[in-house]
Amino acid sequence: MAVYSVVDNLRVCVVMVGLPARGKSLIAQKLVRYLSWLSINTKCFSVGNYRRKESVHPSADFFDPENEMGFLIRRQATDLAIKDMLEWFDNGDGVVGILDASNITNERRRQVLQIMRENQIEPIFLESYCDDQELIRKNVKDIQETSPDYKSIQEDYAIKDVLERISIYEKSYESIDVERDSDLTFVKLINVNTEIIINKIESYLESRIAFFVMNLHIKPRYIWLSRHGESQYNLEGKIGGDADLSERGWKYAKKLPSLVEKYIPNHEKLTVWTSTLKRTQQTGSYLPYPKKTWKALDELDAGVCDGMTYEEIAEKYPDDFKARDEDKFEYRYRGGESYRDVILRLEPIIMEMENLENVLIITHQAVLRCIYAYFMNVPQQQSPWMSIPLHTLIRLEPRAYETLVTRIKADIPAVSTYKEKGTSKLGESTKNDHSMAGALISSSSSKDV
């Protein structure tokens, strides 16, 4: 179900505003991910990418307003980005277009506004205002590490350059003003969300965007994901149920605290979330952190097939078994759920997850696939086929330009619960696009991450 169908011809243009290192790209990228996950056609038009075509590794003075060449190139880049966005609205059934640029002067914003209004679109300005130095410092480092502008450039030089770029921008920075800009639609985040000003929101979709953005924080943090330890049902190849952990599953539960401890920096605060089913709670039982239990994290409900093996399902409900393989995302078990249903019930979880700092989520295969798909932007048709093995701790680190993944193997054997398309036998996938991204490390290795 698309939240908005093209029938409505709805268009929203989000214009980012803010100095460098204020998390603009991170917010833009997260918005794209979130709205796409909800089946709303969204695209980010990053002026930086258009500009980079002209000038691959520009130094800070390129951004000086006095530098005419730089000014012209940036101006052209913005115009190109807007042009492409408008075309995408018309020809690509675009619903939400995001213009990722700094747009720090009132004059610049008025220019963008004018172009948009000439095309009958009232843009929504989204400003990230931040004067918390600690936060800015962390963002600067993030840009240096992940921005294409600083690829293969020395760290010291890069950081110096970003800081210089910021100070040049600061000279001409005009924040959105409640009085002067009272006729504009805008959302202004002040120091992440100490204060949020939301002005003249005119449509439901805009309100949804504002809602999401106010739940974001741009503080660096980790999200830890794990399936429950191997369960009795896993041993028997059965799906669903509410079984206890197997002996090896308990081993994983006992090892989990030291795994987390080893890879969590500076013993930061951590919250553990589990489902209401026994196997996830048992898996988390040795962890010395505050815990929350969520019904919404329960495994995909297999309805009448709950408690069966895939072989039994294939035999008993051959049509269903085939139908599910054909469209695993949409297929809803008799009396149960589909992956789409799971995404709908997970939405509040995602929202709260965006809200929290470090969190470890112990849940189930299908639910993990949906959460992983959200963070890694895995397409809907592919996500139900992702291979997420047992006894592996996954660490996600959302960064400005991408999410970094590290997988930590607990080195405790477990059965495979992966079922390839077209078979009822279990076994790990042989296809590359079904495996997770990122580095795989073994917990016994001494490599630091």
Added chain:
Amino acid sequence: MTEEIQEPVIPGNYSARKQTRWEKLDTVKGKKAVHLDGIHDSVDSTYISPGQLYSTESGRMFHAGQVCVCICGQPARGKTNLSISLCRYLRWLGLKSNLFHMGNYRRAKTGTITDDFFKPVPDTEEAFKMRKELTESCVQDMKAFFQGDHGQVAIYDAVNAISKERVELVERMKLYGIRVLFIESLVTDDNLLRANIQDASKSPDYQNWDSKQAVEDYKKRVEMVAPHYQEMNEPSLSYVKFINFGERLIVKNSNHDFLTSKIVFFLMNSKIKRGSVYMARCSNNKLSFKSDPPLTEAGREYSQKVMKTVLGHISKFKGENFYHNVQRPKIEATKRQPAYGVDGQHENSLVVWTSVRRRTVEAAQMFKDLGITTRHRQQLTQLNPGDAEGLTLEELKEKFPHDYEEHLADPYHHRYPRAESYHDLAVKVEPLLFEMERMRGDVLIIADETVLRVLYGYLMACHSYDIPTLKFPENEVIQITYNAYTNTATRIPVEGLEQTED
């Protein structure tokens, strides 16, 4: 597939879902011409809300703990309206919420109430004492609601003018382990304020008053409070400033609290609703879910009658051809553009919503021909009956004996194989609820009975057990009007159709 549905051997999610979630209500609402909504009924301990996505062991959602939402603002700032619509939404979301209107406590108090009482800092000892007393009994009731009735959100609707008293409330609630979130309603637009004073002078306080006198008296009350009112600016408190009924929102110290952001989400969409929601059945409801035939001649005649009834009814208030006034002129590029693709911004507008099914799209064409905006929403497609389609109760009982039992116990959440439940439908239509809230004009929804039930259930705060059996006969159009205090549903007979007896 004729395979019989079997119960799993080992209990799992399936069994958990099967459990009866509430006791059956034995009250059956009679068929009356006008219904008041259920928003002022207290919620009982077995309450499960229509839109609830999941529940937790404690019966509370989001692990958000317990929250007192304290509404502040001078008189005529739409506080009561705001608290009621917020309560409606929070309950629908699954948070056990109740309203605590200071005005009700005051009205329940016997004896005369002097003007002095309305001053945030009364002159006389007597009025001062009475204020304290009333506040105390309200706080006590909230405490009982939190501690005895497993309440999650108490909405405290009072002027709350004095900063010191607000801080005291926070400290007091803290003793009971309850967080306080303030929502301050501010109006900086004089026109809005004037309109609102007109509205407020129709409150229960002014029953049997001459309307002019009521306005004068209310104005006096507004003026009395104004010099004492201290705008919120407390650095230690969490608050939301709700300015000009949602034109601007300022959120302070939300601390990434999920409930706060959900409330802000609602507030962004909550306009003072002036128009009505009309609901009409679409023609030919006996069709199979998968079929999608064009409109029949009988369907065309029926749709024309519905159109005549609705347009005739609205014309009585807004004048003939009222919809001609809303054609959206092209706005110059120097001016604010109306939100792209967003309808219902004009008070005289009528927007017709139907599903994407052919016969409803064709029925809407008649409205379109008159220049009325029509929209087709996927979410308004009837409930998918799945494998239960076309089966009589007897056949269902025979074919799906187990499901049949389950359905009886929980008709709202249960789905037959491959079917959608009412709950699925409710979750699906949530975006439409918000759009409905945003519209300033009228909206006519032509849809299947199953969809109307869910929408009606939200607007009239129905218990989810009642929703699957709500009746919407073809010979009636339902009008739901928003009021500050309560929504009202009126049944309008469709002209030229035989009416059934009560």
